[in-house]
Amino acid sequence: MHGQIQVGPIDYSIMVIYIAFVLGIGFVLKRYMKSSKDFLESGRSIPAWITGLAFISTNLGALEVMGMGASGAKYGIATCHFYWVGAIPAMVFLGVFMMPFYYGSKARSVPEYLKLRFNEKTRGFNAFSFAIMTIFASGISMYAMATLMQILLGWDFNFSIVMSAIIVLAYTFLGGLTSAIYNEVLQFFLIVAGFIPLVFLGLKDAGGWGGVQNRLHAVAAAQGFAPDAWSRSWAHMGSASANPMGIEWFGLVFGLGFVLSFGYWCTNFLVVQRAMAANSMSAARRTPLIGAIPKMFMPILVILPGMIAVALTYQSGVSGFTLKGADGVINYNNTIPLMLGHYLPSGVLGLGLTALMASFMSGMAGNVTAFNTVWTYDIYQSYIKPGQSDKHYLRMGQFATVFGTIVSMGAAYVAASFNNIMDFLQLIFAFVNAPLFATFLLGMFWKKASGNAAFVGLLSGTLGAAVHHGLTKPEGAATLVKGGWLGSIVHTYPSEMAQNFWTASFAFTICFVVTILISLVSKANKTDEELKGLVYSLTPRIKETNVPWYSQPATIGIIVCAGAVVLNLFFW
Amino acid sequence: MQMDIRLPIGLLFSILGLVITVFGFMTRHAEMYRQHSLNINMNIYTGVCLVIFGVFMLFMAVRAQSKKNKAPAAK
Numbered sequence: 001m002h003g004q005i006q007v008g009p010i011d012y013s014i015m016v017i018y019i020a021f022v023l024g025i026g027f028v029l030k031r032y033m034k035s036s037k038d039f040l041e042s043g044r045s046i047p048a049w050i051t052g053l054a055f056i057s058t059n060l061g062a063l064e065v066m067g068m069g070a071s072g073a074k075y076g077i078a079t080c081h082f083y084w085v086g087a088i089p090a091m092v093f094l095g096v097f098m099m100p101f102y103y104g105s106k107a108r109s110v111p112e113y114l115k116l117r118f119n120e121k122t123r124g125f126n127a128f129s130f131a132i133m134t135i136f137a138s139g140i141s142m143y144a145m146a147t148l149m150q151i152l153l154g155w156d157f158n159f160s161i162v163m164s165a166i167i168v169l170a171y172t173f174l175g176g177l178t179s180a181i182y183n184e185v186l187q188f189f190l191i192v193a194g195f196i197p198l199v200f201l202g203l204k205d206a207g208g209w210g211g212v213q214n215r216l217h218a219v220a221a222a223q224g225f226a227p228d229a230w231s232r233s234w235a236h237m238g239s240a241s242a243n244p245m246g247i248e249w250f251g252l253v254f255g256l257g258f259v260l261s262f263g264y265w266c267t268n269f270l271v272v273q274r275a276m277a278a279n280s281m282s283a284a285r286r287t288p289l290i291g292a293i294p295k296m297f298m299p300i301l302v303i304l305p306g307m308i309a310v311a312l313t314y315q316s317g318v319s320g321f322t323l324k325g326a327d328g329v330i331n332y333n334n335t336i337p338l339m340l341g342h343y344l345p346s347g348v349l350g351l352g353l354t355a356l357m358a359s360f361m362s363g364m365a366g367n368v369t370a371f372n373t374v375w376t377y378d379i380y381q382s383y384i385k386p387g388q389s390d391k392h393y394l395r396m397g398q399f400a401t402v403f404g405t406i407v408s409m410g411a412a413y414v415a416a417s418f419n420n421i422m423d424f425l426q427l428i429f430a431f432v433n434a435p436l437f438a439t440f441l442l443g444m445f446w447k448k449a450s451g452n453a454a455f456v457g458l459l460s461g462t463l464g465a466a467v468h469h470g471l472t473k474p475e476g477a478a479t480l481v482k483g484g485w486l487g488s489i490v491h492t493y494p495s496e497m498a499q500n501f502w503t504a505s506f507a508f509t510i511c512f513v514v515t516i517l518i519s520l521v522s523k524a525n526k527t528d529e530e531l532k533g534l535v536y537s538l539t540p541r542i543k544e545t546n547v548p549w550y551s552q553p554a555t556i557g558i559i560v561c562a563g564a565v566v567l568n569l570f571f572w
Numbered sequence: 573m574q575m576d577i578r579l580p581i582g583l584l585f586s587i588l589g590l591v592i593t594v595f596g597f598m599t600r601h602a603e604m605y606r607q608h609s610l611n612i613n614m615n616i617y618t619g620v621c622l623v624i625f626g627v628f629m630l631f632m633a634v635r636a637q638s639k640k641n642k643a644p645a646a647k
Contacts, residue, residue: 006604010595013591014588014591014592017588017591018584018588021583024580025575025580028575029575182577185577185581186580186581186584189585189625193585193618193621197609197617197618201609201610201612201614205610319608343608344608344614345599345604345605345607345609345614346595346599346604347592347596347599347614347615347618347619348592348609348614348615348618351592351618
């Protein structure tokens with residue numbers, strides 16, 4: 001960093017006004033929290049446009065915003081694949097095909113669906129790994145926010161941790177999931193409001209999109225790639241060595257576009273919970289579809305700034321912006337904070353910082369509200385104290401909110417003292433998550449998939465991911481967390497990203513094949529009657545006769561997909 | 573529906589917009605616009621846009637509320 005950003009009283013006032021609103025929303029919502037369903041599931045009462053914005057907002061944490069900016073600078077427009085390939089198709093699939101089973105079954109969470117469809121142990125495996133994962137995700141968010149505030153504004157690390165924990169705890173404790181969802185919508189608009197001025201000024205400085213493209217040619221040439229490697233998303237995906245990401249098209253489409261993205265968007269309770277809070281089946285199905293529309297254009301706000309930043313670093317603009325530090329080294333991770341500090345004058349700067357702070361906090365809140373639901377319904381009610389009154393579970397939900405926040409604070413300090421432990425944990429979770437989509441795919445669309453098969457399939461997929469990671473490594477890896485810990489290296493990938501995509505692909509395939517094989521030789525543990533509403537072939541098709549054709553999920557799905565195709569072709 | 577979310581969104585953006593616009597007007601000759609934002613008073617433009625968005629949200633919330641109040645009376 002070049003040192004701290006000049007922040008005036010006006011910027012702090014904007015932050016304070018925002019925090020006051022967040023807490024105010026919590027207080028207003030408090031009186032609606034009468035049952036565990038209100039608190040943990042929003043009483044299934046929220047309109048589709050709100051859950052839709054919350055759906056993409058939960059994922060748009062500050063780590064995502066800063067990470068996408070950094071990748072935009074490092075890899076150029078190919079970063080958009082995380083949106084156009086790695087999100088849109090999966091979101092459409094969730095809305096059109098999978099949501100009827102989540103929302104239509106009596107499941108209150110993703111693990112609970114696994115119990116209804118398969119058996120108790122599959123649910124237990126998912127519930128425990130998910131609960132631990134969300135706590136750590138929330139802790140990482142907290143740690144990152146405290147670090148950023150320390151660098152940017154000179155705030156004390158402990159102060160940032162405690163302050164953010166208290167604010168998040170206050171509003172999720174008061175208003176539960178509804179409060180978290182409302183704040184995610186608020187955050188969405190804040191990010192848009194705070195980042196449009198940034199993109200506008202950056203573009204102007206570089207002489208418009210044409211100016212950015214010209215400069216990106218210099219960026220690519222300087223790093224030994226074809227001139228348009230930063231400004232064309234598909235043209236150089238033929239071989240891994242031709243593009244800065246170090247990945248070829250098959251790994252990208254199968255690893256990211258299929259396994260990773262469907263695994264994340266279709267089975268992660270953190271995002272699926274938003275859709276399940278919708279006020280009707282039709283609204284639940286439209287949630288990811290409505291979210292997909294702004295999602296397509298998000299790269300303009302989060303990736304384009306990174307591209308502008310790196311373009312101006314190689315060929316200076318009017319205002320002399322550069323990513324290079326005093327030592328002349330490019331610091332990609334600070335792309336977004338550096339741009340905020342450079343382009344935004346006091347006033348809008350406060351707005352930009354508030355948007356970042358809001359996305360940190362809603363990232364934490366999203367994890368905390370997903371944690372308290374899984375904890376209360378899938379762990380406490382199932383294994384610790386079944387058969388209590390609803391009041392009891394409401395209390396437990398509120399208690400879990402406090403408990404979850406305190407443990408995430410602990411996780412933030414763990415992250416602060418042992419960076420490798422966090423990397424290691426994230427790796428384990430990647431192993432657990434990678435095969436999950438295979439289980440859901442078979443569970444929802446093949447009625448013969450049996451409980452034991454699903455459990456064994458999941459375990460072997462997880463194990464397969466671990467073994468693949470242990471036998472391969474990305475080029476130039478120094479630590480064992482990056483791979484190769486099984487001693488002999490079978491394959492070296494050109495980049496860490498390529499290794500991730502392939503680890504996930506192997507895990508998915510192993511889980512898919514093992515589940516099918518075991519299902520074929522074992523007997524189904526559920527009758528057709530029990531699987532009604534949980535499996536595609538045994539569930540009556542939904543006819544949405546009261547919804548006009550243009551807001552039918554299939555129609556919106558087709559429009560969204562067409563939009564994604566056009567974007568891909570346009571920036572080919 | 574528990575509370576119309578357009579109400580807090582509208583209020584927050586109107587207030588923030590107003591604060592930023594007034595601040596932008598007061599600092600219109602300040603050095604910081606030359607230093608940071610290419611000599612453009614970004615505060616006034618952004619502030620005005622925020623107010624427009626905030627008022628629009630408030631308008632939608634009020635309209636929905638009055639519709640809801642009318643509906644039972646019509647029956």
